[in-house]
Amino acid sequence: MLLVEIKDQVAVVTLNRPDAMNALSRALRAELHRALTALDADPLVKVIVLTGAGERAFTAGLDLKELGSDPDGLKAANATEPSENPAWAVIACRKPVIGAINGVAITGGFELALACDVLICSTKARFADTHARVGITPGWGLSQKLSRTIGPYRAKELSLTGNFLDAETAYAWGLINRVVAPDELMPTALKLAADMVQIEADMLVTYKAMIDDGYALSLNDGLELEQSVSRAHNRHVTPEAVEARRAGIQARGRSQ
Numbered sequence: 001m002l003l004v005e006i007k008d009q010v011a012v013v014t015l016n017r018p019d020a021m022n023a024l025s026r027a028l029r030a031e032l033h034r035a036l037t038a039l040d041a042d043p044l045v046k047v048i049v050l051t052g053a054g055e056r057a058f059t060a061g062l063d064l065k066e067l068g069s070d071p072d073g074l075k076a077a078n079a080t081e082p083s084e085n086p087a088w089a090v091i092a093c094r095k096p097v098i099g100a101i102n103g104v105a106i107t108g109g110f111e112l113a114l115a116c117d118v119l120i121c122s123t124k125a126r127f128a129d130t131h132a133r134v135g136i137t138p139g140w141g142l143s144q145k146l147s148r149t150i151g152p153y154r155a156k157e158l159s160l161t162g163n164f165l166d167a168e169t170a171y172a173w174g175l176i177n178r179v180v181a182p183d184e185l186m187p188t189a190l191k192l193a194a195d196m197v198q199i200e201a202d203m204l205v206t207y208k209a210m211i212d213d214g215y216a217l218s219l220n221d222g223l224e225l226e227q228s229v230s231r232a233h234n235r236h237v238t239p240e241a242v243e244a245r246r247a248g249i250q251a252r253g254r255s256q
Contacts, residue, residue: 002031009046010193011039018054023063024086024108033082033089040093046201047193050116051100055124055182058101061108078139087140090115094205096196100189101125111140117208118192119176122185125167133162150175206233
């Protein structure tokens with residue numbers, strides 16, 4: 001139900017329940033947590049790409065059939081343990097996670113997408129928050145992260161109607177990084193991952209954390225955080241190290 005392939009320091013993690021629209025069953029949630037924990041600790045992996053099998057769905061969220069037969073199933077909607085809460089499993093990963101959204105990302109699936117660091121979408125991707133229509137409130141971060149990403153007015157439109165948002169509109173609203181044809185989704189995500197792989201591993205982890213931690217603060221507090229982290233990191237950087245990298249940066253600039 002979960003596929004993991006590692007090549008050239010990039011791990012591709014695929015939710016593999018296409019017949020169930022990659023719904024997040026309890027077993028799949030636990031397996032995703034185990035995989036991300038292992039990849040986070042693997043020195044041979046720098047970047048992770050998360051996607052879904054098939055073209056119908058990234059993931060339709062919690063497995064509603066499973067919830068219907070489990071009296072305690074709805075507790076998963078408010079779970080904070082990464083083994084039960086896949087959004088937190090992604091957020092807990094220190095390495096960059098690129099979401100390659102191949103199809104619909106619905107409710108909990110929307111929350112899982114929002115947990116990723118970068119979102120590349122197929123033209124077949126669509127997003128929907130159906131929490132209100134199902135009669136439950138979100139517990140994996142959607143009510144807070146969505147409004148901070150696209151603004152409260154657009155967030156309320158989506159969450160209070162349950163309407164679908166197509167990929168092109170999601171891009172126009174600043175929800176995602178780019179939209180590509182379905183057959184270009186994985187090549188585009190892997191190319192972006194390859195660009196990130198060129199950065200030193202500790203820098204990827206440090207810079208991602210700086211952005212995430214600072215975003216949760218006021219601007220003044222975020223600037224203080226940046227200064228604190230920067231002083232601790234930059235004291236170990238030598239002029240020789242900067243000069244050694246300069247030529248490579250210039251050559252890359254000429255080729256792009």
